[in-house]
Amino acid sequence: MITESREVAAFSVKNLTVSYGPRPALLDVSVEVEQGQLIGVIGPNGSGKSTFIKSLLGFVKRDFGSIEILGQPIEKAKGMVAYVPQRGSVDWDYPITVEEVALMGRYGNIPWYKSASKEDKRIVKECLDMVRMSDFRKRQIGQLSGGQQQRVFMARALAQGADLLLLDEPFAGVDAATENAILDVLESAKAAGRTLVVVHHDLATAAEYFDKLLLIKQRLFAYGDPSAVLKEDLLSEVYEGELKVFATLKQNGHI
Ligand SMILES: Nc1ncnc2c1ncn2[C@@H]1O[C@H](COP(=O)(O)OP(=O)(O)OP(=O)(O)O)[C@@H](O)[C@H]1O
Ligand SMILES: [Mg+2]
Numbered sequence: 001m002i003t004e005s006r007e008v009a010a011f012s013v014k015n016l017t018v019s020y021g022p023r024p025a026l027l028d029v030s031v032e033v034e035q036g037q038l039i040g041v042i043g044p045n046g047s048g049k050s051t052f053i054k055s056l057l058g059f060v061k062r063d064f065g066s067i068e069i070l071g072q073p074i075e076k077a078k079g080m081v082a083y084v085p086q087r088g089s090v091d092w093d094y095p096i097t098v099e100e101v102a103l104m105g106r107y108g109n110i111p112w113y114k115s116a117s118k119e120d121k122r123i124v125k126e127c128l129d130m131v132r133m134s135d136f137r138k139r140q141i142g143q144l145s146g147g148q149q150q151r152v153f154m155a156r157a158l159a160q161g162a163d164l165l166l167l168d169e170p171f172a173g174v175d176a177a178t179e180n181a182i183l184d185v186l187e188s189a190k191a192a193g194r195t196l197v198v199v200h201h202d203l204a205t206a207a208e209y210f211d212k213l214l215l216i217k218q219r220l221f222a223y224g225d226p227s228a229v230l231k232e233d234l235l236s237e238v239y240e241g242e243l244k245v246f247a248t249l250k251q252n253g254h255i
Contacts, residue, residue: 009071010163011070012031015028015029015066016055016066026052028065029052029065029219030220038209040209041199042215044239047216049168052216053197056069056081058074078108080164082105082162084157084168085168086199087169098140099138102124103124104156123161127155131152131154133151133152147174150178151182154170166196171200197214198210207230207254211225213225213226213230215238
């Protein structure tokens, strides 16, 4: 279901603080994101990117702050958000086929007393086609390459039909062809009116791939057009010491 009103923010985060231990992983983050955009989340390792994504899913306990998804408080937004987790966080030995993983995306739409309908199966097929994984539908998920697994998890998220899709480093460890395939899928989901929030590591492609960037390191350092976020002063503050990042970006004329 694509929500009709474009006035409502895809999500709105106010004064969000999250901590696992004494030091907060996220501190006083406030941001409002319009619908129908492809948003990149950038920041160094351990800067709170995954925590931010998990907060939008309601997976982590907030110390403080509020979150609204499409105008609804997060507690009422179940099923409105789909998620593709960071690769290391999934148990790949679990005995389940590609088709079954994608069908899991439909579980929220299937009443407990029913099995998957023809419509559910049609949607699953369409989503596996989109990520070009239909030929592998009977294969166990553990017997796929990393890039293929990533695409199956994207199919599961797409099958859910949620307006807001959160992807945690979908491009990590994939080859150029898979990277392009994933990017195509993101672009078509956006063309269908969905909002996509994508944790991304490679600053060199960030401006090219995304409409807006969110720069996080515990706090929100910037949110806006890539040209406004990929500024040398901002990046040197956030990526302190990671001089290689700048050398490459400068060399390629990105900053
Ligand atoms: N479950 C947890 N328990 C305790 N600390 C955690 C937990 N998850 C994350 N952290 C800590 O919170 C901080 C933010 O972690 P997070 O995973 O959000 O960072 P990230 O930006 O996604 O990093 P990466 O680029 O390495 O994926 C880090 O210091 C991390 O060690
Ligand atoms: Mg992470």
